[in-house]
Amino acid sequence: MPLYKTITVNSQTTVKIWKIEEAYDDLIQPLDLKPESLTRVLGMKSQLHQRGFLSVRHLLRSFGYTDQDLYYDTNGKPHLKDGKHISITHSFTFSGVIISDKEVGIDIEMQRDKIAIIAKKFVEYEFEYLDTEANDYVNKLTVIWGIKESLYKLFATPGMLFREHFLVIPFTFNEDQTVCWIDYKGLKKRYTANYLEFEGFTCAYVIE
Structure with missing residues (x-):
């Protein structure tokens, strides 16, 4: 079972990351999936997506939950039946789950140079402190994207835009934490953002 990393953020919050190395058959065999989950996974055209979906269910098991404990609201946000908060991600060969009170x-996210091409779509304020010529430009953009994607998942409100409504305060790779904000229709909320890099990937997570 390739549980890649466990991060105990605090007494109420844990992150678990899975490195997806198993074949599809090995991943699905031990799982007890709800009918709708089975339909969903069988309908996926890419085995990479299938394995990502199934690896998340293995992460749930490592937390002591099953697929039956997980449900989604009308905005596609995942929830746990016991009221704990959950967020889910998978990208290529890694998946992650965070559960908290x-x-x-x-x-x-995989670190890829092409993120620089789309930077103007999700970066505005952050250009004030980013150095486009720096060696870590792509890595910093990936952190910013990951933090904003995490905020979007946390808030799950249609109409929110990465560039206009989410702000990431300046950060360095000497640290693993920064502050981020949601500024949307008169709502201003501050969050703590953490980030880490491994094997060409970046993981970011935000906590209220």
Whole structure:
């Protein structure tokens, strides 16, 4: 069972990351999936997506939950039946789950140069402190994207835009934490954002 990393953020919050190395058959065999989950996974055209979906269910098991404990609201946000807060992510060969007593969001992204091409779609304020010529420009953009994606998952409100409504305060790779804000229709909320890098991927997660 390739549980890649467990991060105990605090007494109420845990992050678990899975490295997806198993074949599809090995992942699905031990799971007890709800009919709608089975229909969903069988309908996926990509085995990469299937394995990502199934690895998340293995992460749930490592927390002591099953697929039956998980449900989604009309905005596609996942919830647990016991009232704990959950956020889910998967990207290529990694998946992650964060569970907490507080509102949370998580994202894993592969670090790719092409993120610089779309930077203007999700970065505005952050350009004030980003150095586009720096060696870590792509890595910093990936952190910013991951934090904003995590905020979007946490809030799950249609109409929110990464560039206009989410702010990430300046950060460095000497630390693993920064502050981020939601500024949306008169609502201003501050969150703590954490980030880490591994094997060419970036994981970010935010906590209320």
